[in-house]
Amino acid sequence: MTAHDNAAHQRMMTQCGREIVVGHLPFSGDGHPSGRVTLDVGLRPYDHDGAWLSLTPAESRRLATTLLAQAAAADGRATESIEVTHAGGEAYAITARQHILLCDQPADLNGDDAAPTPTELFVASLAACVAFYAGRYLDRHQLPRQDLRVSAEFTMATDRPARVREIRLRVSASGVPEQRRPGLLAVASHCTVHNSLHQPPEISVELA
Numbered sequence: 083m084t085a086h087d088n089a090a091h092q093r094m095m096t097q098c099g100r101e102i103v104v105g106h107l108p109f110s111g112d113g114h115p116s117g118r119v120t121l122d123v124g125l126r127p128y129d130h131d132g133a134w135l136s137l138t139p140a141e142s143r144r145l146a147t148t149l150l151a152q153a154a155a156a157d158g159r160a161t162e163s164i165e166v167t168h169a170g171g172e173a174y175a176i177t178a179r180q181h182i183l184l185c186d187q188p189a190d191l192n193g194d195d196a197a198p199t200p201t202e203l204f205v206a207s208l209a210a211c212v213a214f215y216a217g218r219y220l221d222r223h224q225l226p227r228q229d230l231r232v233s234a235e236f237t238m239a240t241d242r243p244a245r246v247r248e249i250r251l252r253v254s255a256s257g258v259p260e261q262r263r264p265g266l267l268a269v270a271s272h273c274t275v276h277n278s279l280h281q282p283p284e285i286s287v288e289l290a
Contacts, residue, residue: 091104092152096137096138097138098136103122104120106152106153143173147175150169151175173185183203184196185198209234211273211275211276216269225258233251234249253267
């Protein structure tokens with residue numbers, strides 16, 4: 083899925099060569115209490131009596147998540163929060179502003195393994211935050227970051243409650259002088275996600 087020329091639209095290309103563009107129209111006023119979602123399936127030379135779609139299961143899930151995200155944007159609900167909606171099977175669509183992510187489960191947990199699991203996304207968010215802070219440090223000291231890499235390994239706890247027991251992060255970046263390495267490690271170790279894990283936020287879960 084890539085951005086369309088209009089930032090409010092997203093496009094995908096199917097294996098059959100069909101381009102699908104999904105977007106939304108932000109209406110307002112009494113006549114249009116909410117926006118509208120638009121779907122353009124494009125016309126192909128073989129479309130004589132109408133356009134139709136032939137999608138793989140993975141493409142169907144991608145289209146579903148995109149429609150859900152654009153529906154949230156049309157409602158004005160995708161601006162200041164993250165929304166998760168069911169996308170079929172064990173998959174869920176995650177909408178953050180105009181961005182769409184998908185999480186799923188592996189086949190042994192009845193999923194289609196079409197995307198990372200929520201736990202993998204949790205660890206990935208920590209690794210990405212560490213990389214962001216490390217990259218800012220490198221920029222600040224005029225050091226290259228094209229080879230910056232953060233790898234993460236995690237281990238699940240064997241007792242209850244279900245949780246991640248240990249996360250091991252490794253930051254590598256070429257061209258960092260020895261005297262800058264402690265500073266790089268200190269900055270990378272104090273990213274927002276890492277700080278949030280050391281000083282956990284208050285979390286409430288309630289039924290709407």
